[in-house]
Amino acid sequence: MQFKKKTPSKVEDTCISLIKKCNTLKSLKTLHASILRTVVHLDLHRFTNIISHYASLGSISYAYTLFSHRDSSFFSDDFLWNIMLRGLVDNTYYHRSLLLYTRMQYLPIAPDNFTFPFLLKACASLRNLNMGSQLHAHAFIYGYSSQVFVANSLISMYAKCGLFYFSKRVFDKMPQRSIVSWSAMIGACSQYGFHDQGLLLFTRMLNEGIKPNRASVLNAAACVWSEEVAPRIHRVVVDNGLHNDHSVRNASMLMFGRCGRIDLARTLFDGFAYKDLVCWASMIDTYARADLSLEALHLFNEMRLQCIFPDSVVILALIQACSILASSHLARALHVVIIRCLPDSRLMLDTAVLDLYMKCGSLAYARKVFGKMKENNIISWSTMISGYGMHGYGGEALCLFDQMKALRKPDQIAFVSILSACSHAGLITEGWECFNSMERDFGVKPKSEHYACMIDLLGRAGQLNQALEFIERMPVKPDAGVWGALLGACRIHSNVELAEVAAGSLLDLDAENPGRYVLLSNIYASFGKRKEAYNIRNLMKSRGVKKIVGQTSIQIKGNIYTFVSGDRSNPETDLIYSELGKLMERIRQEGYVPDLSFALHDVEEETREMMLYAHSEKLAIVFGLIKSGYGSSIRIMKNLRVCGDCHTATKFISKVTGREIVVRGSQRFHHFVNGTCSCGDYW
DNA sequence: CTAGGGTTAG
Numbered sequence: 001m002q003f004k005k006k007t008p009s010k011v012e013d014t015c016i017s018l019i020k021k022c023n024t025l026k027s028l029k030t031l032h033a034s035i036l037r038t039v040v041h042l043d044l045h046r047f048t049n050i051i052s053h054y055a056s057l058g059s060i061s062y063a064y065t066l067f068s069h070r071d072s073s074f075f076s077d078d079f080l081w082n083i084m085l086r087g088l089v090d091n092t093y094y095h096r097s098l099l100l101y102t103r104m105q106y107l108p109i110a111p112d113n114f115t116f117p118f119l120l121k122a123c124a125s126l127r128n129l130n131m132g133s134q135l136h137a138h139a140f141i142y143g144y145s146s147q148v149f150v151a152n153s154l155i156s157m158y159a160k161c162g163l164f165y166f167s168k169r170v171f172d173k174m175p176q177r178s179i180v181s182w183s184a185m186i187g188a189c190s191q192y193g194f195h196d197q198g199l200l201l202f203t204r205m206l207n208e209g210i211k212p213n214r215a216s217v218l219n220a221a222a223c224v225w226s227e228e229v230a231p232r233i234h235r236v237v238v239d240n241g242l243h244n245d246h247s248v249r250n251a252s253m254l255m256f257g258r259c260g261r262i263d264l265a266r267t268l269f270d271g272f273a274y275k276d277l278v279c280w281a282s283m284i285d286t287y288a289r290a291d292l293s294l295e296a297l298h299l300f301n302e303m304r305l306q307c308i309f310p311d312s313v314v315i316l317a318l319i320q321a322c323s324i325l326a327s328s329h330l331a332r333a334l335h336v337v338i339i340r341c342l343p344d345s346r347l348m349l350d351t352a353v354l355d356l357y358m359k360c361g362s363l364a365y366a367r368k369v370f371g372k373m374k375e376n377n378i379i380s381w382s383t384m385i386s387g388y389g390m391h392g393y394g395g396e397a398l399c400l401f402d403q404m405k406a407l408r409k410p411d412q413i414a415f416v417s418i419l420s421a422c423s424h425a426g427l428i429t430e431g432w433e434c435f436n437s438m439e440r441d442f443g444v445k446p447k448s449e450h451y452a453c454m455i456d457l458l459g460r461a462g463q464l465n466q467a468l469e470f471i472e473r474m475p476v477k478p479d480a481g482v483w484g485a486l487l488g489a490c491r492i493h494s495n496v497e498l499a500e501v502a503a504g505s506l507l508d509l510d511a512e513n514p515g516r517y518v519l520l521s522n523i524y525a526s527f528g529k530r531k532e533a534y535n536i537r538n539l540m541k542s543r544g545v546k547k548i549v550g551q552t553s554i555q556i557k558g559n560i561y562t563f564v565s566g567d568r569s570n571p572e573t574d575l576i577y578s579e580l581g582k583l584m585e586r587i588r589q590e591g592y593v594p595d596l597s598f599a600l601h602d603v604e605e606e607t608r609e610m611m612l613y614a615h616s617e618k619l620a621i622v623f624g625l626i627k628s629g630y631g632s633s634i635r636i637m638k639n640l641r642v643c644g645d646c647h648t649a650t651k652f653i654s655k656v657t658g659r660e661i662v663v664r665g666s667q668r669f670h671h672f673v674n675g676t677c678s679c680g681d682y683w
Numbered sequence: 684c685t686a687g688g689g690t691t692a693g
Contacts, residue, residue: 313690
């Protein structure tokens with residue numbers, strides 16, 4: 001590129017427009033050299049432009065070198081400083097930008113209203129609250145803290161650093177606000193889960209006559225979680241002509257999906273003339289979160305047919321979908337895709353895969369993935385710990401927890417993982433030790449979930465009265481999980497009085513959960529209190545709560561077979577039932593006694609026993625025995641908690657057949673080997 | 684020269 005000599009002012013203009021036209025680092029360097037050859041003394045304006053352009057082309061170190069060797073007459077120009085700060089921040093050199101600001105304070109140069117937004121952005125990205133609030137003070141002293149751009153930056157800085165109420169205070173005190181102030185504040189509300197407040201702000205904004213733009217509706221849409229509100233927001237979107245914007249359309253789609261209107265989400269999806277990757281990812285994720293695994297997988301196939309390659313977000317959505325299906329085949333297939341195609345974001349994907357393997361019962365693979373992970377964070381540790389917990393490996397979980405404690409401060413969820421692992425494994429002393437250390441050693445306040453684990457632990461030990469006392473002494477309000485744990489313990493230890501206490505709260509707190517009614521009714525039935533059992537079932541019906549049909553599935557050679565109680569839909573039904581009959585006879589000889597309290601109550605005893613035999617768990621196990629090679633283990637999955645009678649029967653089956661049987665219930669895994677179960681008969 | 688802005692693991 002050649003630089004032509006013209007009159008000085010023209011030269012300067014041309015020069016700057018030439019600088020701006022450079023779109024590669026190489027062309028900029030050539031131009032820079034030729035400018036230096038032609039002009040002896042580079043003026044401030046051109047110098048700044050060159051630095052700015054080096055930064056925007058990514059050569060921040062070059063820009064910084066130029067800046068450091070600048071002419072002494074440019075020394076205290078704030079524009080130049082701002083450009084340098086912007087360059088650093090844009091290139092994610094946040095720390096460096098803050099250091100430069102610190103140096104600036106010792107020089108005769110004052111920050112202006114442009115300076116603060118750059119620096120606050122750096123603090124926000126670094127989550128450096130300390131520096132952020134110092135900058136707030138400086139901005140105040142220099143008189144810029146109410147300036148719209150500065151205040152907007154403060155809002156998002158505080159929001160990112162975890163101080164929602166500081167954001168709110170800045171917002172409330174602003175003498176005037178721009179659309180950006182509103183959308184930043186609404187965004188903060190959605191980030192902190194204050195959805196109603198966010199929607200309220202959005203409405204207020206509209207009432208003040210401010211025309212919504214892209215960002216504001218995106219943030220408002222993220223606050224929508226109810227079917228009634230979603231169409232209203234969508235109308236605002238359409239009325240303001242924002243419905244053709246890609247990101248807005250994707251956000252609307254997700255909004256409908258979140259509110260349970262998968263149909264409307266799909267309609268929007270189908271309406272996209274051009275579907276980008278985010279669009280596919282969002283729809284697949286919508287299906288996965290709605291437990292529509294097969295739809296998610298189907299859509300993924302369609303995506304592949306259009307030659308669109310998945311990214312980590314798509315894979316995460318698929319992992320979610322597979323965890324419902326619990327297919328270890330699919331898990332491995334996905335894992336292969338990750339290893340081959342997605343070397344980035346490995347921590348997140350590996351953690352998700354780890355969790356998936358655990359949920360599919362592939363403990364060995366999970367362990368392998370964890371062992372090979374290059375880095376670990378609190379999430380991956382917790383995942384592995386709760387995975388061990390689900391399988392009843394309390395010792396391994398504790399060992400891992402100890403290792404983790406040396407490296408990271410456990411958070412609330414980490415404690416849920418370890419406490420539930422202790423309760424699943426019956427490690428009572430260890431559980432108490434963990435619980436006591438929470439607040440004492442780590443400053444983590446126990447929440448309801450942690451108490452629920454402890455109730456489970458006490459219940460397992462049969463200390464039901466202590467469990468109740470513990471609940472009464474809880475500093476937080478016991479939730480459904482806590483009472484549910486007590487009710488479960490009452491079922492195991494046959495305590496109808498306490499069951500009634502627990503149910504008293506539970507049937508209000510968790511009124512729409514059918515499992516609670518069924519459990520209580522079973523407890524009554526096991527005490528022969530037919531009338532009470534019947535009443536509970538009636539209460540459930542009158543409240544319009546539908547019982548979830550129990551079903552068990554088993555995978556044979558990549559195909560998934562599902563059974564419900566008394567199922568006769570399998571083509572090999574006759575064989576299954578005749579084998580089932582033989583097997584039941586065999587385990588009876590071994591000492592199995594059917595527990596009729598798990599059958600329906602209003603039929604004859606003989607029929608009840610037949611119905612018990614035909615429970616979905618038993619059908620799936622028998623099918624597995626028929627279809628799999630001798631000696632191989634059998635894996636089945638149930639959508640609900642495993643039935644007590646099936647649990648007993650499975651123990652006997654594992655003994656008489658010599659097979660390992662792995663059952664995934666809704667709460668945990670049961671490994672049956674030679675007549676015993678890993679749960680220690682507390683499920 | 685400045686702020687907000689679609690999907691992401693326990």
